[in-house]
Amino acid sequence: MTLARAAGVILAKELWTEFRSRELLGTTAVFVLIVVVLFSFTFNPTSSEARRFGPGLLWLAFLFAGSLMLQSSFLREQTNDTLAALRLAPIDPFSILAGKMAANFLFLLLVEVILLPVFAVLYNVAILPVLGQLLLVLALGTIGLAATGTVFSAVAAQARLRELLLPLLLLPVLAPVLIASTEATIGILRDPSELSPVWLTFLACFDVVFLTAAWMVGEYLLEE
Amino acid sequence: MSTPLASSPNGGAGDGPSCGLKIQFNEVEKRYGMRLALRGVTLAIAAGECVALVGHNGSGKTTLLKITAQLTKPSRGKIAFFLGENPIGLEEVKSRVGMVGHHTLLYEELTAEENLIFFAKLFGLPDPAERARQALQPVGLAGRATDLVRTFSRGMRQRLSIARALLASPGLLLLDEAGTGLDPEGQHWLGATIKRLRDSGCTILMSTHGRNETQEAVTRAIRLDGGKITHDSGAGGNPNEVLVMAAVRDGGEEGEL
Numbered sequence: 001m002t003l004a005r006a007a008g009v010i011l012a013k014e015l016w017t018e019f020r021s022r023e024l025l026g027t028t029a030v031f032v033l034i035v036v037v038l039f040s041f042t043f044n045p046t047s048s049e050a051r052r053f054g055p056g057l058l059w060l061a062f063l064f065a066g067s068l069m070l071q072s073s074f075l076r077e078q079t080n081d082t083l084a085a086l087r088l089a090p091i092d093p094f095s096i097l098a099g100k101m102a103a104n105f106l107f108l109l110l111v112e113v114i115l116l117p118v119f120a121v122l123y124n125v126a127i128l129p130v131l132g133q134l135l136l137v138l139a140l141g142t143i144g145l146a147a148t149g150t151v152f153s154a155v156a157a158q159a160r161l162r163e164l165l166l167p168l169l170l171l172p173v174l175a176p177v178l179i180a181s182t183e184a185t186i187g188i189l190r191d192p193s194e195l196s197p198v199w200l201t202f203l204a205c206f207d208v209v210f211l212t213a214a215w216m217v218g219e220y221l222l223e224e
Numbered sequence: 225m226s227t228p229l230a231s232s233p234n235g236g237a238g239d240g241p242s243c244g245l246k247i248q249f250n251e252v253e254k255r256y257g258m259r260l261a262l263r264g265v266t267l268a269i270a271a272g273e274c275v276a277l278v279g280h281n282g283s284g285k286t287t288l289l290k291i292t293a294q295l296t297k298p299s300r301g302k303i304a305f306f307l308g309e310n311p312i313g314l315e316e317v318k319s320r321v322g323m324v325g326h327h328t329l330l331y332e333e334l335t336a337e338e339n340l341i342f343f344a345k346l347f348g349l350p351d352p353a354e355r356a357r358q359a360l361q362p363v364g365l366a367g368r369a370t371d372l373v374r375t376f377s378r379g380m381r382q383r384l385s386i387a388r389a390l391l392a393s394p395g396l397l398l399l400d401e402a403g404t405g406l407d408p409e410g411q412h413w414l415g416a417t418i419k420r421l422r423d424s425g426c427t428i429l430m431s432t433h434g435r436n437e438t439q440e441a442v443t444r445a446i447r448l449d450g451g452k453i454t455h456d457s458g459a460g461g462n463p464n465e466v467l468v469m470a471a472v473r474d475g476g477e478e479g480e481l
Contacts, residue, residue: 001346001347001348006346009342009345009346010346013331013334013342016334016338017331017333017334020333021333079332080327080328080329080330080331080332081325081326081327081329082329082330082331084295084323084325084327084329085329085330085343085388086346087294087295088293088294088295088318088321088323088329089318089343089346089347090315090316090318090319090346090347090348091346223295223296223297224290224295224296
């Protein structure tokens, strides 16, 4: 079976499971909404300062969403040792990671799209004129978040302090994504034509590096 | 529960009987930190043998099964698989191995049918839905196909787990105390299924505790103690001596005699 097909089967399973329970998306969306609303209480959201700080707070909220949502990605495979069942299948080990990465990417993107209008209202930011550019930054940043988070979720799931370990591993590694995504978003909101190729290239490179690393070490990551 | 489930062990290709795998362990050692779980296990298992691994808890049975299933790598030594006399690659081995583990290896949030369809797709089997329906019949779960696994009893989960392991008609079946949670009828069915698979050429390696119906199909018994093989009835030998001896020595501790 090809890597893409196996990843597709796993992606479909992840989406179907979430569609049935709606546990992960529901709780993460509510959590992120609370975070953004609480952030907006800390200063006057109508000021120009808010537009300067807003994107950073927005991406911080996405990071928190990621660390919450990605936690369960491999943790729920521990319940009945279903990860062993996946590893028994004659498929490329990276396809397990790839399927989960794709599912996590879609889940995170959905939460982000839900959050964007709330952010626009609370922080008095016009996002419609820059929606295309914003979605591009969101997509690149979220690929990095999903790829890194899925890899560390696989690592953390086998550790003793697994619930604590993921944010400890993930947040420092995602600092470059946070900086690049925030800077790119600030640029877009300041001037729609100011879509920084430097930060976009940086995000794309981060994504490629982490996906390649995950592909190379996938087998070892999933081993007991 | 009488319909044959897997009459032709293979890699899912339907290439008939006598395609059980031959396994060769050479000085296989497994270390978990400072603890040696397996110590220099050298063993040859011929195609079509039904081997029972017996011994205390922690004697290395599960580790040996996991290494055979390629779920974990040996710290030292090698394991090789042969189809006939030809060595086969690890990727091909996977498509010919079915395993029932300590855990059910099933998704509780999926139905019985969805679980089997999912694994049938991962094994690249043709017509996964039909394959799943066929697999549910002999384990007596056809009537519960659309129920979530989380609503199943322990015994039902174990039956479904066995159906999952047999889904691709494996040439090598690994059973880690597969009778756990099964009622007497289920134990009887499992014993009959193992016999049928053995007779059709499937190689079977199973860990077991105490005396039970699954052991009636056994052609060879190996006792492990402290990660080492202490007794082996050998191919063509009488496994009952080792099984009885293990039941006396190890079963007393478990209260399963």
